Amino acid sequence: MDPEIPVLNVLELGMITDVIIEDEYLLIKMIPTFAACPAVEVIKTNIRTTLEKDLQVPVKVSVDKDVQWNSNRLTAMAKEKLQNFGIAAPQKHEGEVEIDMMMHTDCPHCGSENTYLRSPFGSTLCRAIHFCKHCGMMFEQFKPLS
Amino acid sequence: MGDDELIIGHRNSEWTGLGPIMEEDIAFSSMAQDKIGHSWALYRILHEELSGEDPDQFAFMRGEKDFKCCHLTEMPIGSYDFSLMRHFLFDHAETVRYNSLLQSSFLPLQQLARKVRGELKYHTLHADAWIIQLCRAGEESYLKMQTALDNCFQLACGIFEAGPDDKLLANEKVYPGEESLYEQWIENIYPVLVKASLNMPERKEPAFGGRYGKHTAYLQPLLDEMGEVFRLNPEATW
Numbered sequence: 001m002d003p004e005i006p007v008l009n010v011l012e013l014g015m016i017t018d019v020i021i022e023d024e025y026l027l028i029k030m031i032p033t034f035a036a037c038p039a040v041e042v043i044k045t046n047i048r049t050t051l052e053k054d055l056q057v058p059v060k061v062s063v064d065k066d067v068q069w070n071s072n073r074l075t076a077m078a079k080e081k082l083q084n085f086g087i088a089a090p091q092k093h094e095g096e097v098e099i100d101m102m103m104h105t106d107c108p109h110c111g112s113e114n115t116y117l118r119s120p121f122g123s124t125l126c127r128a129i130h131f132c133k134h135c136g137m138m139f140e141q142f143k144p145l146s
Numbered sequence: 147m148g149d150d151e152l153i154i155g156h157r158n159s160e161w162t163g164l165g166p167i168m169e170e171d172i173a174f175s176s177m178a179q180d181k182i183g184h185s186w187a188l189y190r191i192l193h194e195e196l197s198g199e200d201p202d203q204f205a206f207m208r209g210e211k212d213f214k215c216c217h218l219t220e221m222p223i224g225s226y227d228f229s230l231m232r233h234f235l236f237d238h239a240e241t242v243r244y245n246s247l248l249q250s251s252f253l254p255l256q257q258l259a260r261k262v263r264g265e266l267k268y269h270t271l272h273a274d275a276w277i278i279q280l281c282r283a284g285e286e287s288y289l290k291m292q293t294a295l296d297n298c299f300q301l302a303c304g305i306f307e308a309g310p311d312d313k314l315l316a317n318e319k320v321y322p323g324e325e326s327l328y329e330q331w332i333e334n335i336y337p338v339l340v341k342a343s344l345n346m347p348e349r350k351e352p353a354f355g356g357r358y359g360k361h362t363a364y365l366q367p368l369l370d371e372m373g374e375v376f377r378l379n380p381e382a383t384w
Contacts, residue, residue: 035261036183065254068261097264099271119169120268121176125183129169146264 004039004124005142007081010047014073017064026057029064034125034145071145083108088130088141097146105141107132115139147243148188149215150305152205153365154236155181156372160223170226177233177269184262191254206373207380210366214309216356218301220364230280231294234273235302235335241266242330243321251319274338281342288343295344304353306331 010016010030018029028047032040044061051059071090074082079089088108091101099120106113112134120143122129127140158178165171189205192198218236223229244266247259280287306328316323332346339346355361 034180034183034265035187035258036180036265038179038183065257068257070264097267099275119173120272121169121173123172125176125179125265129172143268146267 004126005082005085005087007085008078010043012075012078012081014075014078015043015069017067024058026051026055026059028059028061030061031064031067031069033069036125069145071142074142082142086139087127088139090142090144093144093146095146097144101144102128102141105130107135107137108139109137110135148185148192149213150219150236151181151185151188151240153213153215153368154219154232155179155185156368157219157221157223158229158233161229166226173272174229174233177272180265180269184258184265187258187262191258195254202376202384203380206376208369210361210369211359213359213361213365213369214357215361215365216301216304216307217353217362218298218304220356220362220368221301222364227280227290227294228297230273230276231291231298232302233269234277234338235298236305237266237269237273238335238338239302239305239327239331241270242327242334246321246327246330249319250321255320277338277344278342281344291342292344295339296347299347300349300351301353303328303349304356307352307354307357309357 013033015030015033016028017031018027020027020029028051030044030047032043040063044063047061048059051057070093072092074090082089086108088105091105093101099117102117102120104113105115105117107115107130110132112132114133115130116133118129118131118138120128122140122143126142126145128143130139130141131137132139155178158174158181161171161174162178163171165174185205186201189198189201192204193201198204218232221228221232241263244259244262247255248263250256250259277291281291282288306324308324312323315321316326321327336346
């Protein structure tokens with residue numbers, strides 16, 4: 001579970017890159033969404049303690065340096081859960097992100113496309129702020145990241 | 147690299163609560179968090195791959211003589227035009243540096259560069275947008291931006307001070323060396339300055355010294371403040 005977005009789990013966020021069964025323990029490899037994510041250690045601990053409790057085997061969690069997270073890794077289920085939680089999903093990108101992509105983000109509250117980008121920076125590293133002219137609500141978006 | 151990002155990250159976090167409008171307060175806070183996180187990643191590489199100290203000890207316990215940040219990062223935040231111009235000049239320099247590391251012979255830096263690229267892009271997009279907007283917003287605004295550029299430029303040239311191992315690192319293909327990065331940086335910022343109708347100053351007195359532990363009077367007070375809580379009990383776990 002991601003402490004900042006409690007409806008999403010690390011699998012849906014595309015943060016798990018490998019599961020390796022070693023002789024003495026189970027190794028889980030993961031990647032943070034943003035390099036500066038302050039929740040990385042908490043997430044690693046949560047993965048370890050949850051699996052150790054459920055599977056009754058020693059578990060190690062390491063950061064996978066070979067793979068870099070990008071927002072295309074979010075599953076379809078993750079995007080649906082985000083919307084229901086009131087956070088707009090990131091647009092799919094082709095390797096590079098341009099601000100233009102984020103300009104047209106549908107409101108997760110009322111569904112309108114009559115919205116505008118207030119700021120590409122929001123309450124956490126992964127969020128941008130938009131405003132919906134149709135229903136008058138501010139909403140956040142999980143930013144597209146290449 | 148780590149020291150530059152830690153110190154400028156700390157400086158930019160000083161805008162938290164003081165930004166001219168809410169979105170800018172959030173923007174600077176968010177970018178500061180990114181910068182400090184990137185410095186943490188760099189210190190971790192030092193620690194894990196190059197027998198460096200524990201990152202927290204390294205960040206908070208050194209005195210100014212042991213820091214290698216450039217003078218640009220040490221300057222107080224000043225007025226918003228200065229901070230924006232510093233952000234523009236520094237973040238483009240960082241982009242050039244990380245791009246050069248995509249082909250680094252030192253794998254951990256290559257891997258980090260691949261991660262940081264996408265995040266850093268948001269920083270330069272922000273800087274470019276504001277520089278251009280403010281330069282097109284009337285005489286007063288334009289003059290403030292030109293003055294900020296004139297004040298910042300020699301300091302920014304100090305980013306590209308060659309360290310003692312510059313040639314060795316270039317020969318080993320860790321990165322192309324400071325002169326090459328400087329040239330690429332000028333090429334990258336020039337089109338934005340043209341769009342903003344800003345005049346690029348000449349490189350006359352680059353603010354060197356930082357890479358050799360010679361700093362401005364601003365650094366030690368910054369370090370004292372930044373490390374104050376950590377130093378209350380350096381052995382505490384957080």
